[in-house]
Amino acid sequence: MSGVISTRRASDRPDAVRLMLNNRLATGGLVVLVAMVTLALLTPLLPLHDPNATSPADRLMRPLSEGHLLGTDALGRDIFSRLVWGLRVTLAVGLSATLIAAFVGSAVGLVAGYAGGRTDNVLMRGIDMLMAFPYILLALAIVAVLGPGLINALYAIAVVNIPFFARNIRGVTLGLARRDFVDAARLSGKSHARILSTEILPNVAPVIVVTMSTTVGWMILETAGLSFLGLGAQPPQADLGSMLGDGRRVLFNAPHVALIPGIAIFLLVMSINLFGDGVRDVLDPRLKSGALTRPIGRTAIDRSATDAPIAKSGNVLDVSGLKAQFDVGSRTLHAVDGVDLSLAPGETLGIVGESGSGKSVTAMAIMGLVPTPPGRIAGGAIQLNGEDLLAATDERIRQLRGGAVSHVFQDPLSTLHPLFTVGDQIVEAIRAHQPLNHRKARERARELLALVRIPNAQSRLDAYPHELSGGMRQRVVIAMALANDAGLLIADEPTTALDVTVQAQILTLINRLRRDKGASILFITHDFGVVSAICDRVAVMYAGRIVETGTTAQILNDPAHPYTRKLIDCVPVLGKPDRRLDAIEGLPPPADDLPDGCAFAPRCPYARPDCRKDDVPLFDLGDERGARCLFPLAGHAS
Amino acid sequence: MTAPLIRIDAVERIFGGGRTLFGRMKPGVHAVQNVSLDIYPGETLGIVGESGCGKSTLARILIGLDAPTGGTVRFKGEDIAAITRKDFNRVARRIQYVFQDPVSSLNPRKTVRAILEAPLKRLRGLGRREREARLNELLDAVNLRTEFLERYPHEFSGGQAQRIAIARALAAGPDLIVLDEPVSALDVSVQAQVLNLLEDLKGRFGLTYVFISHDLSVVESVSDRVAVMYFGRIAEIGPSRSIFADPHHHYTRLLLDTAPAPGRPLHAPGTEGDLPDPYDPPKGCAFAARCPAADELCRSERPGLDAAVANEGHSAACFHPPGKAAAGRHSRNEKT
Structure with a gap:
């Protein structure tokens, strides 16, 4: 058995025998067992008395007697x-x-x-x-x-x-x-x-x-x-x-x-x-897999590496130089490697990238939701309305979660508890942050369900998550996110698991709520179609870094970074079926082995020798635009 | 027109149903109902629909992993359900399948070599030397290096794993490959690689594809003909261009309008609503509750697929097809 296991994960995990020997009790058991089995195997060779030879004269002799x-x-x-x-x-x-x-x-x-x-x-x-x-x-x-x-x-x-x-x-x-x-x-x-x-x-x-x-x-x-x-x-x-x-x-x-x-x-x-x-x-x-080791309630922070908070900016959210790492075995994965973000009141910022680009980890790191172990925040500063979140106490973070900052995740079925009615779950979310009695909180929950346009809100309060469709469930999650008038909504691919018609409804809903409530939204997605429907500004991530930022229109119509251009061109567009898709060759670099220089250079058709030398900074292209590229596409000479 | 490769005739699949021990009727769900369509050699037939519309059930029936409870699927005139009862492998030699999730469709404890050799050995009956040659050809066809043969599936990225799955389907030497959401689980940059690869393989090996997806833009870019499914039935079928330029069913129209596209403002459906209850299907058109043009006729009578005929081969199950006026909104296709 150990053969099968160790060939599978020989490279990056301690092998089965070593794991086994680490367990002191088990090793002790193994030693005793081996001794007894050896004894049993060697029995015929040992100079022993015949086990069945009776000798009534020597009956019931005490241990350690002669012979x-x-x-x-x-x-x-x-x-x-x-x-x-x-x-x-x-x-x-x-x-x-x-x-x-x-x-x-x-x-x-x-x-x-x-x-x-x-x-x-x-x-x-x-x-x-x-x-x-x-x-x-x-x-x-x-x-x-x-x-x-x-x-x-x-x-x-x-x-x-x-x-x-x-x-x-x-x-x-x-x-x-x-x-x-x-x-x-x-x-x-x-x-x-x-x-x-x-x-x-x-x-x-x-x-x-x-x-x-x-x-x-x-x-x-x-x-x-x-x-x-x-x-x-x-x-x-x-x-x-x-x-x-x-x-x-x-x-x-x-x-x-x-x-x-x-x-x-x-x-x-x-x-x-x-x-x-x-x-x-x-x-x-x-x-x-470590599934039974429970992560602690908040991401570990390397306090020595974090920066002093920046001056007040009037933004809802300021992230600067954020680094998040995962320690897996002997490897360190640089999931987020120096990300700067800012989010103005009432603004929607889209973070676009492929899986593994670090977009979700960035979003999770803000409220300390990256699981520890194996994750930790290894540097940077995060400010919410001027408050230093990395320096805040655990209790303060707990108050902010679901209060001033709320999350909507991709899969509503795994976000909602299957054994409680949606009404109970919304009431719980409200009462965790507001001193309301159960009746008032329930009344508020009904209002929230009506706000996210769930028909028959009163009767749906008593529905269990499995009784609702995927779109309805995501509405319930959004209602919970709105329960305490959050100023910042972090939405991580909230519509990816939904059908297109439902996706359009949810996006419309989020857009309307933003207008009515003035909340800021950090919207994570891989789909430029969704971005153009809902975001004011966009940050494109690749290999743990932001490679381009700008307003949605700028980025979509006139990308400066070759990766952005490629990412837009490799997706088929409705109404243009004859276009040959411009695939990006190769794969993103592994997060524990990033290349020198620009991380996209190995896949970039325009890469020159300079691209592979030094780290490429995010060049300011004016107009709040930036691109991490030495040779931005036509019209963006830096 | 040439003879169809596959003729699906009034296929129906009910899950559950039957009677209890005491003779009471058990509720049944109609996953697929009265679906008829032909698949011609060399074409790519796209099947679009939202989750729960029966497209995957139809795909499983096509390859013989599931049997219809009514109607027949004929491959070159032979009933697939009848063949699979006698000899499952006879269908597998002609029709293959690529699953949505490449990682779960590859056994984690098998090397790529073992995975690819199975169809060569069991379906093609090749000897050791011939297999070795075919393995190299197959990996070359899907742009993978031969040293990958000794590796295990978890060592591959999603796109590479999906290419291995495609190579496995090719190994059987099929005429038809059913692709069930082959790129939905992949990242967008890898999606394009796989779509381009599929396009190349089709020409190289003279394949026919059934391409199932919920993503309209992907289906539009790969399909010659498209069937739109809703609630277990075909809502509209026809040549891809004709359907996307001039949809004759309000559901197709809704899908086209709500699909997100870069540089296009958000369009939310005017009427909200969910799929009808599958245990209590409506009497009339299943889409009537969400349809802007629905009237008494739609709610009381179910339209046949011949209710609206746009042109040769393009028809929709709709009593009041959206006219050209409504299609005018769609001219954005040319503008963008």
Whole structure:
């Protein structure tokens, strides 16, 4: 397994073995386990007494007696010898049972999850029936039918544990089977059986290993349990459970006979469980991606690197020299690398760029919403109405969020809480910032819904997000953003997930609200069509920097930076179907390996040697225009 | 006219429905209803519509991943649903599919080589040496370097991943490729690269495309003919130029007016409204509730696709098609 994992992410993430060894408990478990397994493997080679040789004369000798390291049992058999031979049996039975349960259970889970429908129903109801019995009762019943004996105990334990695997694997398979790559494999000519074994199984394998590592200890315990009851290993064969059972009879006059196998079972199961937890932590994709480490409430700020706030400007928002970085493994991604922005009252500024250009991180950094870890603000200054936001306390930032500054994100379904009505959510947003009682706040929520033109506002208050269409949901989010008369609205691709007719409605709504309320809007998008519909000014971003700014008309009609020109020309325009699209060759540079000089030079048709030398500043082209280009397009000689 | 490559005849797809154990009717959703159209060899047929209009369901029926609950899809005269029941691969050799999200359409645990070899092995039955030669041709066709063969999908950008997906579709040597929003998940600069590539491949391999998208400007730039879908039915169909210059359905008009374009003021639809309830479809025209020209006739009777005929091959399911006067507003196309 570790092979699959480490080849995938060998380059930029610590590999599985190193991660595993970092976990001290798991490493301890591994050491104990390896020692015990080695002992069990070497047993036949060790100079031991015959484990089954009785000698009534030496019965119940204490540990550390001569010739018997751990003493002898009620029949005078050497306990150390029986212990290591028993360990061998217990391990073999436990592991085989795990393998059988994993194989059968995973097969059932894979087939049920992949086939779905009736097959799934029949298989899983069968599994449910297995689970309906207490496990020990079921194992007892199986042994009762098959007769006592180690092999039958093994079958019983395997059968009892099949549901664990079947249910886990089915759940994972169910999600995978609906993925596009399964349909794609069908269209590549693969049969169902082949898809299961070569497409789905490799994706499920880590889950199987994780389930195995967490159940194997449990199964060894069950093996010991059945043997203890006399249903597993039959005399004279030694196994940890039967030794414990034998010791029970002489528990009071010779406690060591029961105590020693008990300690052995404890050590074995404990080590396996600790190791299993370690394996799970390494292999579980959710733990690996860091999804379970909660980011702190506000982006970390390198206070030493931030600038002194600039003089008062009368702007709603002033950002200067903002840098935001992500530390991923040993790499540092320069997502935002020195961005200057300003936003006047009532103005709409569009930030345009492709994914990875840093436009969203810029917007998130303003209110400290970049997740830490791995993100941090590494320099610059941010001022809201003259107030230094990077120096503000966490409490002050919390007050401003959703109060003076509000956000609208791309996907309204993931912004709204699915379990609360939209009315409750708007009321919560209002009461977090205003001292209104619930009734008044609800009245205000109704007004807000009416303001964003939701028909039947009163009855929609009690609707859950899933009961509304995509456009309606985004209206609700906008209503929440307006709840506290925010002076600054940060909208991050608010219409990208919507259909064009709905997009037009939402844009119209935002435009009207801006006029009526006089709010400033920072509007992030990749679409110049949307920009021209709503923005006064535009900033074009590339590789973490602003490469061109100016009014919307200037930028659209007469771009100065070759990237802006290319970005406009590579999009088909309605009504001009015959134009060959002017694609931008190549890809944006990776954020941890920016080229010297102009970041766009490698893709720029006009690049000259000078472009690749030094950092290119944002040249002032007059008229509030700027372009980060040494050789701006015709008509913009600097 | 030449014989159609594919003839879709009155296709219908209902999800759910049927009866419960006690014989009560279960509600069903008509994802696609009474869709008939022909696809001719060598053309690009664009299918436009908003989310939930049934365009993706129709695409899945075309390639045999889903079967219609009514009507037939014939490929060169043979019923696709009947073929797939017997031999799924026979359809896959002729018709291929490119998914919207390139990353989720590639198995994260397979190398590019394994992904591209599957159709060569299973559909074309090529031996090891022939496969190696084809792999190089395929990568060359989609402008990728051969060293990419040993890499895993997560090492690629969206545009590169989509080119791998296109190469996989080409590997089967199909006549028809169904492209389901092939560029919507890509950045605009990469979008153009992929669109240009598709255009080149079409000429080089003599392909026919069905191009599904919600983006009118993209559809206009790639399609010879366009079908506009609304609420599971075809609202308007015809040659691309004719539809975009002179739409005969108010829904097409609305789409054209609301699509954002640089240098164009915002145009908001006069009437607001959502799609009708799919569990309780209206009796008449599904668009009537949002339509500025709707009257009693529209609300009580459903217009057929022959209700408005603009010219040869261009028709719309509308009783009161927007006239030339309304189309005058559209002259901005020439101005910009």
